[in-house]
Amino acid sequence: MNWKDRMTRDELDRIRSAKAERLVSLYLPTARAGRETLQGPIYLKNLLTQAEQELSELGLRWNEIEEVLGAARALLDDDHIWVHASDGFAIFLSPGQAEGYRLPVGFEEKCVVGTRFHIKPLLPYFAKDGAFYVLTLSENLVQMYLATRHQIHTLEVPEMPTSMAEALAAHDPESQLQFHTSVGSGGAGGRAAMFFGTGDETGMDKQKKELREYFERVDRAVTRYANSAPLPLILGGVDYLLPIYRKTNEFPGLIDPQFEGN
Template identity: 40%
Template sequence: MAIFSKADLKELMEVREDICISIYLPTHRGGAETRQDPIRLKNLTTQAASELSNAGLETDTIERILAPAKALLERNQFWQHQDSGLALFLTDEQFYTYRLPLDFDEMVVVARRFHIKPLLPLLMNNGQYYILAVSQNQTRLFQATQHSIHSLELDELPSSLAEALRYDDPEKQLQYHSGNPGDGSPVYHGQGVGTTDDKTDILRFLRTVDEGLQPLLHNSQAPLVFVGVDYLFPIYQEANSYNFLLEDAVATNPDNLSAQEIHQQTWPVVETYFAKAQRDAEAKYQNRIETNQTISELRDVLVAAHDGQIETLFVPLGEQIWGRFDAEQRQITRESASTADNDDLLNLAAIYTLFCDGQVFAIAPEQVPDQGSAAASLRFPLPREMTTA
């Protein structure tokens, strides 16, 4: 399963058409509950069709735009290989589908841009993370969120120390006991690094692991948690080239742990990291209030986001404010409901901020600073006359 990346988000944000349809729904990984998922999608495509009809589109045009989404209804195998949530994005000529580790609320948005705000927790400091579970016998990689975990397969990742060194030093005889006579795989024993040669072999192995992760991690900023016996982690830190490897590891032998057990042991480590990033951003916001370097009025937030002035934006998940933003007049008009001619102004603020390399925290509504509909820390103070009185 492909990993949703910042490049994917950027591609979605760059789309601007007369009709952009965003569909979100929760899904199930297996069992009888999977039968509910295509029914949900069918109902959501019906809702989308109704909104497109209200926007004045002809029936033939509506059917053409929604055809890729409706085709999924008949693909039984598609529904047997889901994650926690499904996101679909359609225009008259484009169709994107993502199976994602987030439990989305059901939603249809028809607008002039894709509605990307529900995706932000995957990439913006409180969503997904990676787990590297390593012993000399086995290497496993996982993608996880607070509520889910699944295994990732990378061809470049060596499965064990023996595989990594097989062609590195063919004359060297590695000592091992076979754990499965019919399998022939070496199983290493011992509590630490006994000799210089041992550490050299392990370091070469872990450098090969680090290199194997690069195709996945080279554009990522998601934290990586190391799981392995305590003597391996310092050696992996020496081999590592990924900037977001966490300093705290889970010191245990992962060989006999299930994915769920690994998830239970790693989430507290990552939760601490995520919470600190948000606390630091909130503290910076509070420290800048007296210097006129914060804003919490929606109109001010949109103007600053459009102008590239926002360093950190806080927006509430699960809430939308429909309306229009006139960048030339620097004004907003709020509207009571979503239409094909307006936007979720919170979604628009997030897009503007991300395009200008700002940071976005999509968080619970009660966590937004100053109890506003949105709030932002600015890169530099604004003159008083530029903000809402």
């Protein structure tokens, strides 16, 4: 496996834009010295077990699973990579390809299997001027985070709806009769909402209207909160929603970089 002690913006963009049927992202904490360095291989072994199970549930055979995970397994016996580690290790795996980054970020253990690599834990590493906000959007879940160069945590934003269903119910309780959600294989980030129009209003028109209402409520809460402690704001989430939100945004700190995916 190729591994580095730093990540460039171009490398982040390449990882972010990658798409395939089975991509595996692994994040784990490591230690620079002491007995704690022995924990790294244990964390990695546990994450590989989780990844193997998820790939097996997707229908992959053993040899196909090893084509994805084999390079990372080899790191379990590589003493050099653990003894001279940094604060965290990010690993990105796809069939026949693997790359790792030892970075000064204290990652939490995380395994994500999907059609895109999971990059949110990397954002603090690229915070040039200290802290910034991250707002992640889907129809079923909206969350706001505060990130610094080395950590990220969830914020409680007053009056911000946590989902489209909640936003519409608060605006019009009867809308619950017309708005139904079901979380399928796409999870919280998937497009699992169904809209039913009435009269001359088409389903598509109703969908656009309700998305605008949803994002207007989110934006009001975000703008009120962020204006009290202004920082740059980065959007993330389902790709077709991000440009819609940008049109409703009133917070001047929203910047161009964004990350797409669940």
